[in-house]
Amino acid sequence: MATTLRTILFILLFAFITQIQFNLDADKTATRQLKNALELAVHDAALAVNPEQLGNGRIVFDQDKAIDKLKASLEKNLDIKSGSGFVYTPNENSFYNNDIFLLHLEFIDDSYPRTYPFTYVNDQFKIMETVDGPSVIAVISTESPRWFVGDSSLIRQAAVYEYKK
Numbered sequence: 276m277a278t279t280l281r282t283i284l285f286i287l288l289f290a291f292i293t294q295i296q297f298n299l300d301a302d303k304t305a306t307r308q309l310k311n312a313l314e315l316a317v318h319d320a321a322l323a324v325n326p327e328q329l330g331n332g333r334i335v336f337d338q339d340k341a342i343d344k345l346k347a348s349l350e351k352n353l354d355i356k357s358g359s360g361f362v363y364t365p366n367e368n369s370f371y372n373n374d375i376f377l378l379h380l381e382f383i384d385d386s387y388p389r390t391y392p393f394t395y396v397n398d399q400f401k402i403m404e405t406v407d408g409p410s411v412i413a414v415i416s417t418e419s420p421r422w423f424v425g426d427s428s429l430i431r432q433a434a435v436y437e438y439k440k
Contacts, residue, residue, distance in 0.1 A: 294423040297423060298419075298423055298428075301419055301420055302419045302428050302430070304370070305370065305371065305417070305419045305420055305430055306419075306430050306432065308352075308353065308370065309353070309375075309415055309417065309430055309432045310432045310434070311352070312348070312349055312352035312353045312415075313349070313413055313415050313432050313433075313434040314434045314436070315348050315352055316344075316345045316348035316349045316352070316413065316434070317345065317411045317412070317413050317434045317435065317436040318348075318436045319344040319345060319347070319348040320336075320341040320342070320344050320345040320348075320411045320413075320436070321336070321341070321409075321410075321411045321436045321437075321438070322341075322344065323336055323337045323338075323340035323341035323343075323344050324336060324337065325337050328385070328386075333384075333385035333386075334384055334385050334408070334409040334438050335384045335385055335386045335409075336382045336384050336409070336411065338382055341382065341411065342380070345377075345380070345411075345413065349363060349375075349377075349415075350363070353365075353369065353370075353371065353375065354366045354368065354369040354370070354371075355369055355371065355375055358374075361376060361377035361378075361380070362374055362375075362376055362377075363375040363376070363377070370420055371417060371420050372418075372420045373417050373418040373420070374417065375415060375416070375417040376415065376416050376417065377413060377414070377415055378400070378414045378415065378416050378431070379397070379399070379400060379412070379413065379414040379433075380411075380412070380413045380414075381397075381411070381412040381413075382409075382410075382411055382412075383395065383406060383409055383410045383411075383412070384409040384410075385409055391406065391407050391408050391440045392405050392406060392407045393405070393406055394406070395410070395412065395435075397412075400414050400431070400433060402414070402433050402435075404435050406435070406437055407437055407439045407440060408437050408438040408439045408440035409437065409438045409440075410435055410436060410437035410438070411435070411436050411437075412433070412434075412435050413433070413434055414431065414432070414433045415431070415432050415433075416429060416430065416431040416432075417429075417430055418430070
């Protein structure tokens with residue numbers, strides 16, 4: 276009887292540890308994918324530069340085109356589709372289960388005169404970055420796609436793409 280109880284206990288312990296491991300792996304994978312996709316998206320958005328201003332030696336972002344490029348990049352790299360505003364819904368075969376939110380998008384360019392480098396600070400998202408030139412800054416968030424039921428884990432990633440002056 277003691278051997279049977281120990282065996283059951285070890286099986287339950289193994290199942291519990293396996294559940295934790297699968298959930299942690301899902302957290303790590305989702306965090307890495309969000310960061311990589313956001314890095315690519317802010318890069319793509321930063322390519323939307325006003326050509327007339329560029330001809331005058333100034334980097335000024337065409338924000339409408341930049342937002343379109345950012346959305347298209349996120350949709351492609353995360354297998355999601357954009358809904359209203361900056362809310363993205365996972366496609367059927369996406370790794371993610373919950374909506375993904377673009378919480379913050381900011382363009383720092385030469386449309387406003389400033390000297391570089393300067394320290395960009397966003398207290399809301401706890402971002403502090405030394406910016407050496409015009410930049411695109413974005414913050415994205417979602418809940419981790421856990422395999423097993425448990426406390427949800429909120430994942431938030433930020434990315435900055437800058438032109439050096």
